[in-house]
Amino acid sequence: MRQAIGSTWIMQLVIIFMLIFVAFLSLTINFTKAFKIKNEMISMIEKYEGLGSGENSALTLINNYLKYNNYGVLGSCENDEYGVLSLDTGSMEMARSGEKYYYCVQKEDTSLLGLPDRARYHVRIFFHFSLPIIGDIFTFSSEGTTIDISHSISDIEFV
Numbered sequence: 316m317r318q319a320i321g322s323t324w325i326m327q328l329v330i331i332f333m334l335i336f337v338a339f340l341s342l343t344i345n346f347t348k349a350f351k352i353k354n355e356m357i358s359m360i361e362k363y364e365g366l367g368s369g370e371n372s373a374l375t376l377i378n379n380y381l382k383y384n385n386y387g388v389l390g391s392c393e394n395d396e397y398g399v400l401s402l403d404t405g406s407m408e409m410a411r412s413g414e415k416y417y418y419c420v421q422k423e424d425t426s427l428l429g430l431p432d433r434a435r436y437h438v439r440i441f442f443h444f445s446l447p448i449i450g451d452i453f454t455f456s457s458e459g460t461t462i463d464i465s466h467s468i469s470d471i472e473f474v
Contacts, residue, residue: 342444349442349457352386356418357459360436364464366420368405378402381417390441390454392419417441425463436461 356377360366363373382402391414392398397407398416410419421437437460444453 338444345442345444346455346457349388349440349455352381352384353438353440353457353459355380356438356440357436357461360438361461361464365434366407366422366436374405374407377418378405386417386440388441388443388454389415389417390419390439390456392416392439393421396421396437396439430465433463433465435463 359373359376359380363376366372366374368374378399386402391412392410394410394412396410396419398410398414398419399405399407400414400416402417407420410416418441419439423435423437425433425435427433437458439456439458441454441456444455
């Protein structure tokens with residue numbers, strides 16, 4: 316009888332450590348995917364020198380990239396950021412409290428006297444902490460900032 320109780324304890328410890336390992340692995344994989352997507356978004360904004368509307372703009376390319384990679388995580392943006400409600404339309408709106416967005420963008424004006432139209436873009440995307448059986452537990456964000464873009468092209472009104 317004593318050995319049955321002892322083996323039950325060992326089995327419970329093994330299961331607990333396996334759950335901790337799976338949770339850590341799941342978080343690492345999701346964070347790596349979000350980090351890769353965020354870096355690609357920043358690269359597109361830098362390559363096309365800002366966001367714009369139109370068929371070959373960075374905004375359209377980012378939305379197509381997210382759809383291609385099956386990105387579907389929603390999260391809340393801060394009040395001074397713009398959020399994307401739909402990856403199909405590509406329209407951005409000023410973030411509202413209680414609304415969920417695919418990603419958030421904030422344009423920061425870094426113009427100097429000799430260099431007008433300089434800007435830096437702050438990007439935020441979201442990822443889930445999910446376990447295979449339990450499902451989604453938390454939503455985290457991954458943030459990044461572009462380099463200063465000397466002639467920022469943007470058809471979108473950032474206030």
